Amino acid sequence: MTHHEHPDAALVRRGYEAFSTGDMETLASLMTSDCTHHSPGESQMSGHFKGRDNVLAHYGQLMELTNGTFRVEVKGIYPDGRGHVMSVHKWHADGTDRGIEMEGGLFFTLIGGKISDIDECVADIVESDAFWGTG
Template structure:
């Protein structure tokens, strides 16, 4: 059987690849200028980040907070063919003497071949907040 990847799924894979390399320019190219990222939790990394520049700044701050240890293993990418994609992943990071390993998922809305909205979900919001609340 031949596998033909939907263009929306390919877009999300490119975004994950760019994030994994810390290539914010390539990641930004996958987003609309007014892209919004809705992140879980109540720390500075949780909330609603409106605009590509704000989303990319938040990601950059996450890389700084984790001293570059953050990495994401993509599980699956599931397009609906109508401008939505769900992805699953596991992410890992360290800060100080504490680490985190957690499953997560994202729900993407795609308009004109670019991500316009991202809803992020995680396995344990309380644990996520505890990790990102360290000094």
């Protein structure tokens, strides 16, 4: 069977690749200027990060708090053909006192061929909060 990747799925895949290689210029080019990332929980990494620059700063903080060890392993990318894409992944990181490995996912809204909203979900919010701490 031949697999034809939908353009929205391809865009999200490019985003993951840019994130994973630290190519923030490419990642920024895939987002609207008012893009928002919503992170679950009550930790220092939780909240609503509004605007492309704030979203990218949030990603930079992921790397800073884990001494560059934060990484994601994509498991699947699923478009609906109407401007939404779900992705599932496993994320890994080492903190100051321990490591973490957790399943998670992102729900993307695309407008005009760019990412405008990202809702993040994690398998265990309490464990994620404990890892990230309150700062």
